[in-house]
Amino acid sequence: MAKRSFLISGVDKRLLIKDSIKTMPDVIRRRFIAGGASLGALTLLTGCDVVDSSSAEALLAKVSKFNDAVQDFIFNPDALAPTFPESAITKPFPFNAYYDLDDAPDVDGDDWKLEVRGLVDNKKSWTLPELYKLPQFTQVTRHICVEGWSAIGSWTGTPLRDFLKLIGADMRAKYVWFQCADKDGYNSPLDMRTALHPQTQMTFKYANEILPRAYGFPMKIRVPTKLGFKNPKYVVSMEVTNDYKGGYWEDQGYNSFSGS
């Protein structure tokens, strides 16, 4: 993530955020600032992708007209993220991590098992063929990175809440904490309400093909109501827990809530 910079031509990122804050209704402003006041959060709120100064203006116009629908999306964690037709898919879909693609984990699908830990009745590990047998659904949604870019993609997999039910997870626990295969470690906690959101998915395919290495083979967690860094790729384990265990970007100051 740090290696890529997304400079927007003719737009001063900090000024744009400052201007947006000025025009926000009070309640949204407080929430936006508490959430880290990032360009990514603005993109999430407005659905506008800022690529140049005219889209920055369109975004500002939207912010000043924030309506009930937007408020619902921010204040109601159960609100649905927008879905799109296949024709809206961004090609090629970007790869992003805190390293280059060459250094991405190269997981052997035959050896890999998803480990299940913590407050669950059944702690059995799951092989890929076992997971592939679960019912799968396809969603075309927008992925929004805190760095200020977004892209629309097609992800297929099993709703995480169905899996949590299947393994007898304690749904009253506070978090599901994911650990990934990245060599220096990557992890991220997801609040239980978002883990149970109907669009939160254990993803096995991108664009109807087995998830490529770039996008997190063999499994990522797709969370369209949260910013990109809350979508862990190369997942190796999930733990249902009441403890806040921190996360790769969360520990560096990004707000753990980061989303609706």
Ligand SMILES: Nc1nc2c(c(=O)[nH]1)N[C@H]1C(S)=C(S)[C@@H](COP(=O)(O)O)O[C@H]1N2
């Ligand atoms: N394991 C792991 N998951 C990760 C990351 C990472 O570095 N490692 N980066 C996050 C960030 S910041 C983004 S924007 C998305 C990028 O996903 P993509 O490569 O499929 O676009 O993955 C997220 N999940």
Ligand SMILES: [Mo]
């Ligand atoms: Mo990101």
